[in-house]
Amino acid sequence: MDLSVDGVEVDIRNTVGLNWSIPKETLGHLALLVRESETTAKCYVGIVVVMDAYLNPGENRDTKRGLSKAGSANVWWMLADHPYPPNFWEILPLRDRNSILAAGGGTARIAALFEKLQRMPISRMQVQALAQQHDYMKLFDGTAAQEISWLKRE
Numbered sequence: 281m282d283l284s285v286d287g288v289e290v291d292i293r294n295t296v297g298l299n300w301s302i303p304k305e306t307l308g309h310l311a312l313l314v315r316e317s318e319t320t321a322k323c324y325v326g327i328v329v330v331m332d333a334y335l336n337p338g339e340n341r342d343t344k345r346g347l348s349k350a351g352s353a354n355v356w357w358m359l360a361d362h363p364y365p366p367n368f369w370e371i372l373p374l375r376d377r378n379s380i381l382a383a384g385g386g387t388a389r390i391a392a393l394f395e396k397l398q399r400m401p402i403s404r405m406q407v408q409a410l411a412q413q414h415d416y417m418k419l420f421d422g423t424a425a426q427e428i429s430w431l432k433r434e
Contacts, residue, residue, distance in 0.1 A: 281309060291330070301344035306330045313347075313355060321366040326355040368406055372397075386411035
């Protein structure tokens with residue numbers, strides 16, 4: 281099991297699809313079910329006691345089974361179709377995304393990001409993802425600032 285809640289063992293199952301792969305060792309235990317969709321920016325969070333009757337009969341290669349319709353009816357949904365902030369990269373047009381990623385090294389990718397997305401808030405997470413280095417904020421020291429100073433020109 282993945283965690284203990286007040287002494288009760290709970291398995292956490294996550295999917296980006298429509299069903300969860302539930303291992304045999306989860307039978308008789310609680311499972312926290314999470315489903316997310318980056319394209320719709322919606323999520324589901326529920327809990328179920330995993331019982332054999334709640335699982336489909338077929339197994340995958342890892343001997344895991346999916347939740348059946350009867351099982352889905354017994355999930356206590358704490359969040360259903362709940363919105364969350366959209367994935368930054370999902371809302372970015374594919375042409376812009378490819379152009380930014382093809383710009384070269386970390387500094388060049390970040391410069392391309394700020395060039396393409398002016399007047400749009402950009403979080404540190406996006407900067408870190410593009411920089412792909414441990415101390416990504418060093419890209420904004422004096423040297424890197426000079427390299428991207430042309431962005432400030434009108």
